[in-house]
Amino acid sequence: MRSVGMLDLQTEYDLFRDDIRAAVESVLESQRFIGGPAIVELEDTLRERVGVGSAIAVSSGTDALLCAMMAMEIGAGDEVILPAFTFFATAGTVTRLGATPVFVDIDERTFNVDAREVERAVTNKTKAIIAVHLFGQCADMDAIHAVALGHGLSVIEDMAQAIDATVGGRRAGTLGRVACCSFYPTKNLGGFGEGGMILTDDKSLADVARRLRNHGESQRYLHDRVGGNFRLDTMKAAILLVKLAKLEAFTKRRRKNAAAYDRLLEHSDVVIPHVPSGQKPVYHQYSILCDARDELMAYLKDHGVGSGIYYPIGLHLQPCFASLGYKAGSLPVTERTCSRILSLPCHPMLSDSDVEYVASCVCAFYDNVSGATSILGTAAKAAGAK
Secondary structure, eight states, X not given: OOOBOSOOHHHHHHHHHHHHHHHHHHHXXXXXXXXXXXXXXXXXXXXXXXXXXXXXXXXXXXXXXXHHHXXXXXXTTOEEEEESSSOTHHHHHHHHTTOEEEEEOBOTTTOSBOHXXXXXXXXXXXXXXXXXXXXXXXXXXXXXXXXXXXXXXXXXXXXXXXXXXXXXXXXXXXXXXXXXXXXXXXXTTOOSSOOEEEEESOHHHHHHHHHHTBTTEEETTEESSOOOBOOOBHHHHXXXXXXXXXXXXXXXXXXXXXXXXXXXXXTSSSBOOOOOTTEEOOOSOEEEEOSSHHHHHHHHHHTTBOOBOSOSSOGGGSGGGGGGOOOTTSSHHHHHHHHHEEEEOXXXXXXXXXXXXXXXXXXXXXXXXXXHHHHHHHHHHXXXXX
């Protein structure tokens, strides 16, 4: 049976094997495992690539968010507005600082935060808005900035999934006061372990973040603030530099795969991703909306196709946030999306025939169950009429 996985990190590694081993050997020979030259080189390379004044390498995407908000002095008594439809770290870092995450609903077509809902959620305690560029597509930053400017708020970009994404010709990472990137192994620029980057044009914020990543140390054994150990290892930076060389080619391949899915699934029974004018996503995930989602997922698995649900439950309904008072039905678009979303393989190791096979399996599932769906629908209508 044919096999198409959600990821193929082994094949990707095979492309870089010799260069990665050479980079690792160089670090081993230098014995500079913390703060080696690859750290500065990675920071400089990404700073120039994105087009910002400062880049600060840190230990993970989560720590990028945490360190950035520490530098902004977000803490107890503050509120931070963010979408409920995102990875846990976006909200978890807010809570860890003693601040309150304020969850809002998303746009049903883009899956990104709805700026109108952000506006409604602003209070006199609001200090920042986190705009998540979910699945590799930028949020509606013009609308979000309009809200932020009207209330004197900072905008934080969670671009963990969106390196090299653009909107209106502007790159993710340049669209807020500060941006936070992840190099988790599954990301578009995935490392060998955890890693992250803070990007900003705010020099004072960057200076504070650099100190905070090393326990708040301003000079050896002198600490102006209480920070943390948010340092990125030299070896991970060296490996990321090797992989960075192919990021542009990999992004082109992801976009090609997505365009093929768009064409092959356009007239199917699923809803393909919506890309507003001016957006150039990088397709960290290719996410569809579908009925009988769990059955489709099982069908794909039976036919050798991997898929994933990102995310099955909105953050507002997570048990750890129960004290915030959100209930089922509080954020209806998020909740509907969680029940219908499914991500298909879109990684750059896919061949054209892989994409065609995945799409054919999706279409075949709905062709095979169309009769059953019709019967179920009739039964449901009859039950509702009683």
